[in-house]
Amino acid sequence: MPVPAPTAADTALCPNCGQPVSASAAFCEACGATLVPTEPAVSEPPAPTEGSAQTRRLGVRQSQVTTCSSCGGTIDADGYCQVCGAKAPSARDHYSETPADWVGGVCDRGVQHSRNEDAMALWAAGDRAVLVVCDGVSTSVDSDAASTAAAQAIRDVLVERLAQLSDPGQAATELAAAFVDAAAAANAAVIAVTSPNSTNAASATLAAAVVLGAEVHFANLGDSRVYFLSAADPVLLSLDDSMAQAFIARGMDRAEAEALPRAHAITKWLGRDATDIVPRTGVHTAAEPGWVVVCSDGLWNYASAPAELAAQLAAAGSESDDPVAVAAKLVEWANAQGGRDNITVALARCPAPAMPTNLESATPWVPEVEEQVENG
Structure with missing residues (x-):
């Protein structure tokens, strides 16, 4: 696999002779001076967002769901099952x-x-x-x-x-x-x-x-x-x-x-x-x-x-x-x-069953098929 060329962020200058050195090198290749490797900067991941007030209101886990789908236990006010601890889905x-x-x-x-x-x-x-x-x-x-x-x-x-x-x-x-x-x-x-x-x-x-x-x-x-x-x-x-x-x-x-x-x-x-x-x-x-x-x-x-x-x-x-x-x-x-x-x-x-109709039947149609259509 080809290795990408180093960028400016990958290099530094030797404090003794001023020649370019790798940011992670222990010694300068030009003068042999001991170097202190610098730690690469690490950016903190952004804090998770919960969406706007509308999203929080509609998606809140403390919902109408009162029975745990996993064990049948009761969902507490915090949105978790009192028995198995599973989080309840949103209603x-x-x-x-x-x-x-x-x-x-x-x-x-x-x-x-x-x-x-x-x-x-x-x-x-x-x-x-x-x-x-x-x-x-x-x-x-x-x-x-x-x-x-x-x-x-x-x-x-x-x-x-x-x-x-x-x-x-x-x-x-x-x-x-x-x-x-x-x-x-x-x-x-x-x-x-x-x-x-x-x-x-x-x-x-x-x-x-x-x-x-x-x-x-x-x-x-x-x-x-x-x-x-x-x-x-x-x-x-x-x-x-x-x-x-x-x-x-x-x-x-x-x-x-x-x-x-x-x-x-x-x-x-x-x-x-x-x-x-x-x-x-x-x-x-x-x-x-x-x-x-x-x-x-x-x-x-x-x-x-x-x-x-x-x-x-x-x-x-x-x-x-x-x-x-x-x-x-x-x-x-x-x-x-x-x-x-x-x-x-x-x-x-x-037609709706409540409707007086002269059609042959108001029973909902369910067709007979020889083979179910497969999709996906």
Whole structure:
């Protein structure tokens, strides 16, 4: 192996004759004088930082977790198990929501990330539901705070606008406008939790769906996604704002584009430095029963194409059609593939069971597959 040439930091001058000598030499090669080797300067490592107040608040270990996952003992106020001494995970590392028996989701830290920067916010009443998933951009400061603030703001705006919806015939127009307003509210919420001194402003993606009877109204900004998976035609409803999607639009195969080194570089996001916060919107009418899936890239990384994700949904729903149980199985599967990112999966049956329907069945579809798709 070649040895790099010595630099000025590696040499010194002999105090007796003034000739250059190695900083670690015991004797001067020119005059033979005894030298006192100098100790190399050692820089102290920077003290570990705990992030801003928002990060400390969201990631604090003294959380709602009260039972030790290792031994079943009680977690004390200091965040450690009274029995085995293990530190409790943050409640934000893994949580679920189930506002109705046909709507639910799971948000998980994954395997390789040190904290969960995803967030979700769900709501349901009657035959209506709101599903929101936001993915904090890992390279930004306080991305976990950003995603949480954004998800809650979007849900709240959409719930309010649903309450004001009087004419179902105008739902597409009114909800498209509501999504734009929700994104603006989310952007303001993200900025509100961003330190004014931050040189890398907090940012996040958004994906949202409103289930209104047999209709799925959806919006996205960034690369979190909305799918509708049914027996006849599983479909990806949203369109990523990413470098991969830019290459797909030019004709590149999806699998090839999503394998590019910069595939996950997003071109739109929420945050103080965002230049375009208007989401794409659309509406899809279910011709047969299926599942609405709103997820972060921690899931679809391993099953991007609708047919691939449908196969994983089939496996996840083989034992139970409970949305939280199905979502948990999908999260477990993604973690088994490597869990390279945070994973969030929000699900809703569509049409909603509460909706009077003339469709053949409102039972959630679980396709039969001969072979499970392997990814990762």
